Amino acid sequence: MIVKPYSEVPAENVETAGAEKVTIRWLLGKGSPAPNFYLRLIEVQPGGHSPYHAHPAEHEIFILEGHGRINAKGKSHPVGPGTFALVEPNEEHQFENTGSTTLKFLCLVPIER
Amino acid sequence: MIVKPYSEVPAENVETAGAEKVTIRWLLGKGSPAPNFYLRLIEVQPGGHSPYHAHPAEHEIFILEGHGRINAKGKSHPVGPGTFALVEPNEEHQFENTGSTTLKFLCLVPIER
Numbered sequence: 558m559i560v561k562p563y564s565e566v567p568a569e570n571v572e573t574a575g576a577e578k579v580t581i582r583w584l585l586g587k588g589s590p591a592p593n594f595y596l597r598l599i600e601v602q603p604g605g606h607s608p609y610h611a612h613p614a615e616h617e618i619f620i621l622e623g624h625g626r627i628n629a630k631g632k633s634h635p636v637g638p639g640t641f642a643l644v645e646p647n648e649e650h651q652f653e654n655t656g657s658t659t660l661k662f663l664c665l666v667p668i669e670r
Numbered sequence: 671m672i673v674k675p676y677s678e679v680p681a682e683n684v685e686t687a688g689a690e691k692v693t694i695r696w697l698l699g700k701g702s703p704a705p706n707f708y709l710r711l712i713e714v715q716p717g718g719h720s721p722y723h724a725h726p727a728e729h730e731i732f733i734l735e736g737h738g739r740i741n742a743k744g745k746s747h748p749v750g751p752g753t754f755a756l757v758e759p760n761e762e763h764q765f766e767n768t769g770s771t772t773l774k775f776l777c778l779v780p781i782e783r
Contacts, residue, residue, distance in 0.1 A: 558756065559754075561754060561755075591756055594707045617698055632671075641674060665707065
């Protein structure tokens with residue numbers, strides 16, 4: 558069993574093209590015994606955003622703090638604390654902070670085999 | 671894409687033997703297009719707890735609000751907002767609210783195939 562405060566896991570800069578002011582903490586990632594899916598905590602600073610992109614793996618999302626939107630094909634969804642989301646496989650998406658505080662959310666992905 | 675406040679998903683009583691004052695919201699569950707794992711939000715009222723049990727599926731946990739502990743074989747782990755946990759397959763565990771407010775956490779499980 559692993560039990561730990563998320564703050565003990567370092568935040569790494571996301572260097573992917575199209576990402577601005579985004580960090581990621583791999584709470585349960587490659588080095589962990591998680592057998593099926595990874596738990597990550599993502600922080601987007603005011604004015605920042607993730608890339609607008611799509612990929613074969615889904616995301617399951619839960620917003621912890623802050624305000625922003627998930628931009629999708631032809632639609633933009635406002636999000637705030639307590640919003641959850643499913644980004645389906647191959648669906649275009651972008652997370653954007655539209656507020657004045659950090660947008661903080663959990664983002665889970667399946668382990669690729 | 672699904673984007674929704676968790677409060678729109680009804681809280682169901684957990685009737686399992688050994689569960690006291692526990693409700694569950696299946697945010698992304700059986701009826702959803704989630705392809706690999708389910709997202710559930712669990713609330714335990716003060717004095718309540720989940721069963722002390724084990725099962726082949728792991729749990730990935732993130733504490734949103736409240737205080738309590740995860741009881742495991744020979745050990746008890748205090749938890750509060752921002753604590754994450756991995757309960758490994760077949761590991762004995764119990765979630766217990768030791769505080770005076772609702773213990774609220776996300777609990778993810780793989781889809782059984």
